[in-house]
Amino acid sequence: MLSYRHQFHAGNVSDVFKHAILTRLLLALAKKDKPFCYLDTHAGLGRYDLTHPWSQKTAEWRHGIGRVWARADAPAALQRYLEIIRAENPDGHLHCYPGSPWIARQLMRPDDRLVLCELNKDDCAALKTVFASARHTAIHNQDGFQAIRGYLPPKERRGLTFIDAAFDEADEFGRITRAVKEACTRFATGMIAVWYPLMAPAAMQAFARSLQSIGLPKTLQLELSVYPEDWTAHIRGSGMIVVNPPFGLDREAPPLLDWLWRALSAEQRGGTRCVWLVPE
Numbered sequence: 001m002l003s004y005r006h007q008f009h010a011g012n013v014s015d016v017f018k019h020a021i022l023t024r025l026l027l028a029l030a031k032k033d034k035p036f037c038y039l040d041t042h043a044g045l046g047r048y049d050l051t052h053p054w055s056q057k058t059a060e061w062r063h064g065i066g067r068v069w070a071r072a073d074a075p076a077a078l079q080r081y082l083e084i085i086r087a088e089n090p091d092g093h094l095h096c097y098p099g100s101p102w103i104a105r106q107l108m109r110p111d112d113r114l115v116l117c118e119l120n121k122d123d124c125a126a127l128k129t130v131f132a133s134a135r136h137t138a139i140h141n142q143d144g145f146q147a148i149r150g151y152l153p154p155k156e157r158r159g160l161t162f163i164d165a166a167f168d169e170a171d172e173f174g175r176i177t178r179a180v181k182e183a184c185t186r187f188a189t190g191m192i193a194v195w196y197p198l199m200a201p202a203a204m205q206a207f208a209r210s211l212q213s214i215g216l217p218k219t220l221q222l223e224l225s226v227y228p229e230d231w232t233a234h235i236r237g238s239g240m241i242v243v244n245p246p247f248g249l250d251r252e253a254p255p256l257l258d259w260l261w262r263a264l265s266a267e268q269r270g271g272t273r274c275v276w277l278v279p280e
Ligand SMILES: C[S@@+](CC[C@H](N)C(=O)[O-])C[C@H]1O[C@@H](n2cnc3c(N)ncnc32)[C@H](O)[C@@H]1O
Pocket: 002, 004, 005, 006, 040, 041, 042, 043, 044, 045, 046, 098, 099, 100, 101, 117, 118, 119, 120, 123, 142, 143, 144, 145, 164, 165, 166
């Protein structure tokens, strides 16, 4: 039973964090003159209308992208992401937020390829409409975890697998750990990015330990929280695991995350982290 709908959350603090990093990963892949494949296991709708009643109801985007999209002092590492947002809102009013597939579409080159999986039937149909005329893009109404078995390794032998699960099922951390292991076994040199919500510290330590036990290559862990560790009212922040990160991400990410934290953390609580989960 799928209960999660990203329309309620599009453009929130977690989306800004994950998409800012995702943009850096895709730009790094696009630096080399060889095609890449982007596999998005949990693709969502592709683009979000922020005037939709569900977005208006939670207004999460006001505390996320609403706080950064028009800032003139953003660091260089955030510029491309902000350009993509601004291009979707050319009249200067924020009413559209691009999801991960749309961001990837803006950053792909003519020979790069997108594979997008979305299990929710309605959301997948909407995604297909958004990408109706898109070249080199396959969209599947399919379980994203199974897609790892179906589509890895890609024929390009270069690429990024983005796992952005809904966390609406028990043992999502366990499923993700197994999926990362499978992805690494099938495509050892591929980049993998996994988004996760920050939960109780003990659960986070267990997740880190389980990832460290599966024989990953070099892996970076990035986090941004806007509330302290004992915060339970709602999500306090989120993280990204990046397996085989691009060269230099460990130096580039800390100032980027610090700028985002100052912009997004209304009460200046929480903080940022950038550590090697599995060292180089
Ligand atoms: C966090 S949202 C994805 C947001 C999107 N990646 C983005 O950044 O714009 C998670 C999506 O996964 C979908 N979903 C849930 N379980 C899934 C599964 N097993 N396989 C594929 N998609 C799934 C949900 O319907 C939801 O649209």
